[in-house]
Amino acid sequence: MSNRLDPSLIARLPPFSKLDRDQITTLLEQATSQLYPAETTIFSEGQEAERFFLLLDGHIRVVRLTPGGEQVIALHIPPGQLFGIAQAIGRKTYPAMAVAAEDCIALSWPVNLWQRFCDDFPGFATETYRTVGERMGELHESILAMATKHVEERVACALMRLIQQGGRKDGNAVEISFPVTRQNISDMTGTTLHTVSRLLSAWARDGVVESRRRHIRILDPHRLVLLSGA
Amino acid sequence: MSNRLDPSLIARLPPFSKLDRDQITTLLEQATSQLYPAETTIFSEGQEAERFFLLLDGHIRVVRLTPGGEQVIALHIPPGQLFGIAQAIGRKTYPAMAVAAEDCIALSWPVNLWQRFCDDFPGFATETYRTVGERMGELHESILAMATKHVEERVACALMRLIQQGGRKDGNAVEISFPVTRQNISDMTGTTLHTVSRLLSAWARDGVVESRRRHIRILDPHRLVLLSGA
DNA sequence: CGTGAAGTTTGATATTCCGCAATGAACCCG
DNA sequence: CGGGTTCATTGCGGAATATCAAACTTCACG
Known part of the structure; x- marks a missing residue:
């Protein structure tokens, strides 16, 4: 939970690329930084969405479980992307489980800042919806592949x-x-x-x-x- | 393209349920109403997203095609829901094809009104993101089912x-x-x-x-x- | 009506892929 | 460095499901 995060870490990432130095600083001051060792479950399906995340380093697997205990990997999140953004799709709970595929470093913010980010930071909302769209595209591709x-x-x-x-x-x-x-x-x-x-x-x-x-x-x-x- | 649409048609639908009579009227005045006979393609995958739609009656199949000509039905849209909302997920083109499963009636608006709707109509943005979230959930379910x-x-x-x-x-x-x-x-x-x-x-x-x-x-x-x- | 197109049924055959089982290799940790 | 655990390989048999083929129904439309 260091509060000595370097602005350059996130200044270039799409959701924040339009912000000025001060905004980035504000944003980082409110963030929690954490290391998630490989195979850690960051959050589970159905769990109350209390925070949203930005993956700085590593890869995340987005996993769904069947009642029978089988698991399906729906997506991978690469570094630099937001995840756990249940708010962006109007949900109060996480729709799937997030597991660290390797050692991961992520920032996170409490959900109550979400609306603030959308309102205050130009391009933030737009970029997150683009991300949602891309992930939806990937899900579509998976379905197409599985079906045909x-x-x-x-x-x-x-x-x-x-x-x-x-x-x-x-x-x-x-x-x-x-x-x-x-x-x-x-x-x-x-x-x-x-x-x-x-x-x-x-x-x-x-x-x-x-x-x-x-x-x-x-x-x-x-x-x-x-x-x-x- | 009647401009005698009854406000009660849409006043109760979630995306518009918080609006007053005047707003509904404004909204309807800008809308185009159209009948799509069964099996009509309303728009195709990759096509420039020029309008967004509200399904008043009938059911829509959301279809993806493989290069080989096979088709996969990813979703069904029930009456009362928005569709063709590429803007909501940061896209300029439709991500899939929409086909009328039966005779359908839909309203549509040019995309340039999208931002206006989001800004002016309370609850509109929120509701559409909820819809996106639900559809994502359905895609997830499909993948889970196909995989397991x-x-x-x-x-x-x-x-x-x-x-x-x-x-x-x-x-x-x-x-x-x-x-x-x-x-x-x-x-x-x-x-x-x-x-x-x-x-x-x-x-x-x-x-x-x-x-x-x-x-x-x-x-x-x-x-x-x-x-x-x- | 009658004709054709679209949708459905069913059987026989072919093939893919899973489930089971057992062995083997790579890595972690004390 | 040894022992255990996790991950990977491979063979075999069988079940699930596709593919091929043909006949049959239902419906739309002239």
Whole structure:
């Protein structure tokens, strides 16, 4: 809960990019900064939405649970984005669970500041609604993929989404910059970790990917696109 | 494009329920009213969002198309709700296609009035964001169902969603009040019309449903809930 | 009416993918 | 450095569901 946050941390991020130095300072003074170790649950589905968050570093998994205990990963939040913004969609409770995919640092503010931010900070409201729209687009894409594509294509799509949000380029290859298990990928695509494992093995044989435990590199992104059946 | 619209048409609908008579009148004077015959495409995915809509009567299917020409029904819009509200999610183009599931009547306004509505009409912005939130919730549910449930359960869920939005009660039974084909249901659930047909036949044998061409009645809603694996 | 189009049913066959089971490799921590 | 835990691999059999094919109903419309 440091109150020595550097304005440069957030000055360039879209929701705040139009603000002047003073506004940024005000904003930071009211913020709480916290480290969430990997696999921490930041908030749960249905829980009262008491704060909203800005992810500074790391990646968040947005997860929904079934009554039967299975889990589905609906989205990933990349650094620099707001999350836990139930207020933006007229809710008083969080619509899903947020889990730190790796060690994460996030700022957060109490909900009662939400309206203030929207009113006082030009571009804040607009940008958050754009974010909501983008996430809705991603959900749409997921549904489309689940409804029309075969497992192999869906898994390829999932990998592509992952590298789009957390891809470290390395020559021709791309590595997913945060830890991902086979189980995680199966939770994104509605399959089993077995099937994912088999697919990755096959792709590794063909030189499309390479994978260590919890880490995946795509050696031939182009071939992956083909496999995704775009 | 009548300008003799009765204020009572919309005065009670959530987005406008807090407005006084004069405001409603102003609002209606600026609106265009139009009939969209069944199966009409009201707007297409990617198209410039020039107007936003309020559905007065009928049901809308929100559809996405794959490059391969398959279609997926992501949502249904019931009467009384806004749709085509790309502005609310920071977009300049419609994110999906809207098709009239039956004869529909809708009001629409040019986008340049959107900001005015948000500023001038108390509750309008809030209500639209609530709507966006609800639709996001539905997309989440779809994803959860597609990822974790078997076809039979998914189809049962789809029927339940349909009766929730367009269900005419009739004693113990419920009838879906607008036309639905096997193909439509398969487009909602990511199956084939063949499988849906088989399931409905089986359920009809068990007395759970009854169906004519393009119309489905649920005779035993409780059994359907069980089949949905809630 | 009669004809065609759209929607539905059903069977037979094909295939994908899951579930189960067991082994093996990588990592953490004391 | 050893022991346990988490994560990954692989084979096999079987169930769920798609695909193919054909006949049948219902309806709209001339």
